[in-house]
Amino acid sequence: MDRKRADVIADELERMILDGTFADGERLDEVQLAARFSVSRTPIREALQRLAQSRLVEQVPRRGVFVHQPGPVELIEMFEVMAELEAVCARLAASRITDAALADLHATNARCTASVEAQDADTYFRENERFHAIIYRQSGNAFLEQECLRLHRRLQPFRRMQLRLRGRLRQSMTEHEAIVAALQSGDGPRAAEVIRGHVAVQGEKFHLLMASLKPAAE
Amino acid sequence: MDRKRADVIADELERMILDGTFADGERLDEVQLAARFSVSRTPIREALQRLAQSRLVEQVPRRGVFVHQPGPVELIEMFEVMAELEAVCARLAASRITDAALADLHATNARCTASVEAQDADTYFRENERFHAIIYRQSGNAFLEQECLRLHRRLQPFRRMQLRLRGRLRQSMTEHEAIVAALQSGDGPRAAEVIRGHVAVQGEKFHLLMASLKPAAE
DNA sequence: GTCAAGTTGCTTGTATACAATGTCTCCACG
DNA sequence: CGTGGAGACATTGTATACAAGCAACTTGAC
Numbered sequence: 001m002d003r004k005r006a007d008v009i010a011d012e013l014e015r016m017i018l019d020g021t022f023a024d025g026e027r028l029d030e031v032q033l034a035a036r037f038s039v040s041r042t043p044i045r046e047a048l049q050r051l052a053q054s055r056l057v058e059q060v061p062r063r064g065v066f067v068h069q070p071g072p073v074e075l076i077e078m079f080e081v082m083a084e085l086e087a088v089c090a091r092l093a094a095s096r097i098t099d100a101a102l103a104d105l106h107a108t109n110a111r112c113t114a115s116v117e118a119q120d121a122d123t124y125f126r127e128n129e130r131f132h133a134i135i136y137r138q139s140g141n142a143f144l145e146q147e148c149l150r151l152h153r154r155l156q157p158f159r160r161m162q163l164r165l166r167g168r169l170r171q172s173m174t175e176h177e178a179i180v181a182a183l184q185s186g187d188g189p190r191a192a193e194v195i196r197g198h199v200a201v202q203g204e205k206f207h208l209l210m211a212s213l214k215p216a217a218e
Numbered sequence: 219m220d221r222k223r224a225d226v227i228a229d230e231l232e233r234m235i236l237d238g239t240f241a242d243g244e245r246l247d248e249v250q251l252a253a254r255f256s257v258s259r260t261p262i263r264e265a266l267q268r269l270a271q272s273r274l275v276e277q278v279p280r281r282g283v284f285v286h287q288p289g290p291v292e293l294i295e296m297f298e299v300m301a302e303l304e305a306v307c308a309r310l311a312a313s314r315i316t317d318a319a320l321a322d323l324h325a326t327n328a329r330c331t332a333s334v335e336a337q338d339a340d341t342y343f344r345e346n347e348r349f350h351a352i353i354y355r356q357s358g359n360a361f362l363e364q365e366c367l368r369l370h371r372r373l374q375p376f377r378r379m380q381l382r383l384r385g386r387l388r389q390s391m392t393e394h395e396a397i398v399a400a401l402q403s404g405d406g407p408r409a410a411e412v413i414r415g416h417v418a419v420q421g422e423k424f425h426l427l428m429a430s431l432k433p434a435a436e
Numbered sequence: 437g438t439c440a441a442g443t444t445g446c447t448t449g450t451a452t453a454c455a456a457t458g459t460c461t462c463c464a465c466g
Numbered sequence: 467c468g469t470g471g472a473g474a475c476a477t478t479g480t481a482t483a484c485a486a487g488c489a490a491c492t493t494g495a496c
Contacts, residue, residue: 004279004479030448040481045448049264053271061222062448062487077361084306084362088299143295144302222449248478258451263479280457280478 009037010047017056017067018157024069028057054154072207075158079203082151086135086199087192089148090179093138094188101138105131105180112176116169124169125160131176135183135195158206165205172198227255228265235274235285236375242287246275272372290425293376297421300369304353304417305410307366308397311356312406319356323349323398330394334387342387343378349394353401353413376424383423390416 013033016022033044052059058068070078108131115123132152136145162168175198182191231251234240251262270277276286288296326349333341347370354366380386393416400409 006479041448042480042482046264046267046479049267050271053268063489064447074361077359080359081306081362081365084302088302141295141298143292144299147299224449259478260450260452264449281459282477 004043005037005039006043006046006050009033009039009043010050012037013047013051014054014056017051017069022067024067026067028065028067030064075155076203076207078151078155079200079206082148082155083196083199083203085144085148085151086132087196089135089139089141089144090183090191090195091188092140092144093135094183094186094191096140097138097183101134102180102184105134105183108134109173109176109180113173116173121163125156128172129156135179138183159202162202162205168205222261223255223257224261224264224268227251227257227261228268230255231265231269232272232274235269235287240285242285244285246283246285248282293373294421294425296369296373297418297424300366300373301414301417301421303362303366303369304350305414307353307357307359307362308401308409308413309406310358310362311353312401312404312409314358315356315401319352320398320402323352323401326352327391327394327398331391334391339381343374346390347374353397356401377420380420380423386423 013028022028028048030041030044030048034041037044048057048059048065051057052065055070056068057065059065108127112124112127112131115121115127129152133149136148136152139145139148175194178194179191179198182188182194231246240246246266248259248262248266252259255262266275266277266283269275270283273288274286275283277283326345330342330345330349333339333345350370351367354363354370357363357366393412396412397409397416400406400412
């Protein structure tokens with residue numbers, strides 16, 4: 001499947017916005033971007049519209065598009081929704097999960113733990129993502145799975161900041177173990193409860209992190 | 219705020235797809251639509267891309283866009299997610315809801331019941347939508363509220379089909395009362411449980427309806 | 437000196453022209 | 467008679483030209 005240029009530009013712009021290349025509230029000029037990517041305005045406009053639907057930019061008619069970095073409140077809210085969605089996935093998965101998926105969860109968790117020991121951040125994130133993706137899939141609800149993947153992807157850059165918190169990773173792995181154990185025993189409510197806390201704490205930790213990084217901001 | 223042409227066209231196309239004007243799998247020709255709306259291809263393309271992000275149409279590169287009517291399985295899944303999302307809203311709202319909102323819920327419910335008696339379907343749906351919107355809002359999570367409104371809007375046309383089921387509306391109102399009662403007493407888990415069933419049953423009823431309407435289909 | 441109105445310039449929204457690509461058909465060859 | 471390839475056609479993707487609208491600046495009057 002060959003993607004059209006507008007798609008790769010949308011991904012690139014998304015990456016740039018999430019990386020902080022563009023400041024919050026900054027206006028994205030169509031012609032500048034067109035020149036930057038060596039394309040015409042049309043693909044740029046398509047890309048910007050896609051970003052607008054993801055709420056990464058705000059489109060003001062006849063004024064332009066402005067990048068919309070989610071503020072602390074919005075982030076907390078998004079993490080709260082993510083936690084609830086994952087809790088639903090876990091609850092449903094507890095009764096629907098296959099033995100193969102359980103084995104996969106165990107293996108993924110092992111690789112995840114190993115990467116923590118090895119301080120291999122990239123592998124950690126890849127395996128961590130895989131862990132959660134398996135649970136989404138095992139909810140047995142393809143629509144739910146898609147929604148979870150979408151939100152997970154949007155929150156990903158903010159999860160990365162947690163690397164700086166000492167001891168968080170080890171605690172996180174312990175939670176993963178507890179989740180798998182609950183799933184294995186078919187205890188849906190418990191799995192939901194554990195994973196809800198596991199995800200929600202990320203939002204709270206992020207909050208703390210933000211507060212400590214820019215104490216005088218806002 | 220004056221919307222641009224592409225926006226109203228997107229809404230119009232969305233309405234047409236949901237109304238069944240376009241069959242599932244039908245290709246939407248850009249030039250035909252352009253002629254139909256008396257605009258150029260550009261606004262049509264923008265509208266189609268918006269619909270593609272809502273999964274109402276599928277965009278195949280170099281092939282065109284095809285309407286994607288959600289099948290029975292996908293619908294069941296969407297209703298399941300809707301039920302879970304509303305359950306989360308109710309649980310959160312139970313501890314955050316204001317007295318004013320509670321009064322509003324009571325009033326809305328009263329109007330809803332009255333419209334059932336008067337067999338005023340339009341009023342019923344408007345008030346029913348308001349009822350659920352209040353709960354979304356009272357979750358205290360603006361992001362969650364937006365997501366709920368999005369999904370609710372997508373499922374709306376399928377909810378309408380339930381009018382044909384005798385006695386469903388009265389049952390539905392009884393459930394509304396139970397939800398309000400749980401919220402008023404601050405019983406989050408109970409409110410969540412009731413509203414989950416209230417929404418999930420719609421998916422199941424819909425399933426029955428589909429099966430009874432086209433028994434030999436598929 | 438200040439306020440207001442007109443004009444200019446820049447930006448977005450729309451239309452059309454062009455390019456690239458996929459598909460379908462038709463003809464030739466095995 | 468079937469199959470494969472080449473070419474034409476149709477459709478999407480991209481570029482550019484044009485129109486419309488808003489904002490800011492300048493200029494003139496009070």
